[in-house]
Amino acid sequence: MGWELGVAEAKSEYLTETDLWRHTQQFLMNATHTTTYKHMLMKALLECTIELSDSGVLTFNQISRHVTKMYWSLIVTNGLRQVNQIGKLSSIEKTMLTFQATHEIPSTWNFDRLPVQQQQQLIRNVNQFYKKYVYGSFYASFEGTVYSFNRKEEWVKLVPGYIVFFEKYKRVLMNVTNYQLAVFLEKYNTREAMERILNKIEFVSARQSLNEFKQILLSHGHPICFYCMRPLKQIHVDHFIPWSYIQNDVLWNFVLACPTCNTSKNNRMAKVDYLYALVERNDDLRVAERMETYKETKLIHLYNYAVQNGFEANWAPKT
Numbered sequence: 359m360g361w362e363l364g365v366a367e368a369k370s371e372y373l374t375e376t377d378l379w380r381h382t383q384q385f386l387m388n389a390t391h392t393t394t395y396k397h398m399l400m401k402a403l404l405e406c407t408i409e410l411s412d413s414g415v416l417t418f419n420q421i422s423r424h425v426t427k428m429y430w431s432l433i434v435t436n437g438l439r440q441v442n443q444i445g446k447l448s449s450i451e452k453t454m455l456t457f458q459a460t461h462e463i464p465s466t467w468n469f470d471r472l473p474v475q476q477q478q479q480l481i482r483n484v485n486q487f488y489k490k491y492v493y494g495s496f497y498a499s500f501e502g503t504v505y506s507f508n509r510k511e512e513w514v515k516l517v518p519g520y521i522v523f524f525e526k527y528k529r530v531l532m533n534v535t536n537y538q539l540a541v542f543l544e545k546y547n548t549r550e551a552m553e554r555i556l557n558k559i560e561f562v563s564a565r566q567s568l569n570e571f572k573q574i575l576l577s578h579g580h581p582i583c584f585y586c587m588r589p590l591k592q593i594h595v596d597h598f599i600p601w602s603y604i605q606n607d608v609l610w611n612f613v614l615a616c617p618t619c620n621t622s623k624n625n626r627m628a629k630v631d632y633l634y635a636l637v638e639r640n641d642d643l644r645v646a647e648r649m650e651t652y653k654e655t656k657l658i659h660l661y662n663y664a665v666q667n668g669f670e671a672n673w674a675p676k677t
């Protein structure tokens with residue numbers, strides 16, 4: 359139901375937090391009986407909240423990039439089946455596996471390792487499918503409350519209440535989505551493929567290498583540790599707001615750090631002084647095409663939301 363809609367407006371009703379929880383829980387309980395499509399869209403939306411425009415818009419292409427990357431990891435890298443019939447492949451599985459075979463890509467490769475043109479081609483293929491079948495049906499699962507969308511112009515516009523809700527409860531929502539996904543996959547996959555399944559799902563979007571970000575930061579600043587200010591011999595790249603909250607890789611959230619600071623900070627957040635230092639650093643970072651999604655207020659909000667999601671902001675380097 360709902361998948362055939364071309365354009366739909368989100369219902370303009372006032373939603374309390376109880377309403378938001380109710381719609382989301384109903385969605386999570388009912389999303390997957392046949393395939394993993396809707397859960398993957400939910401994960402992509404949670405990952406994409408930091409890419410939203412001021413008016414809450416995401417393009418299908420932005421979302422499809424996340425969906426494609428995750429499916430590549432599940433299907434190609436981890437060999438996980440995505441459909442509720444033994445011996446049958448879902449459309450996304452066919453798309454991924456055919457593409458991999460045609461281009462002779464090793465199954466050990468992360469999506470990031472594919473040449474950019476191949477990435478874009480695969481994203482377009484996934485986008486066609488999601489455009490046709492998934493956005494409308496996802497919309498219907500939330501009883502039309504979560505977003506407006508336009509299939510022709512290829513965008514969704516999230517309802518403001520959901521934007522705040524997704525940020526505020528991102529970690530819990532991501533964990534529950536991952537869990538539901540695992541429950542589905544468990545029914546149709548071998549024990550071998552299911553080994554360490556929650557770990558596989560949780561890190562489905564993690565990059566193999568952050569080298570690209572290291573190079574950009576090195577060419578735009580001094581080789582010193584962002585936290586302890588000591589000159590860098592060995593260089594680590596640190597997610598200022600931890601990856602396990604933000605689940606996305608954007609230049610404005612990366613800093614160069616020494617191994618001691620990076621290891622000691624781990625999954626925690628630095629004290630608020632470092633947030634202000636990052637705001638200043640980002641003001642000086644002149645890499646326009648990498649800063650499109652950046653706003654000072656956004657970074658500050660995310661920092662506060664991460665605290666609400668359980669990440670303590672009390673870390674400082676040892677002096």
Ligand SMILES: [Zn+2]
Nearest residue numbers: 583586616619
């Ligand atoms: Zn340091």
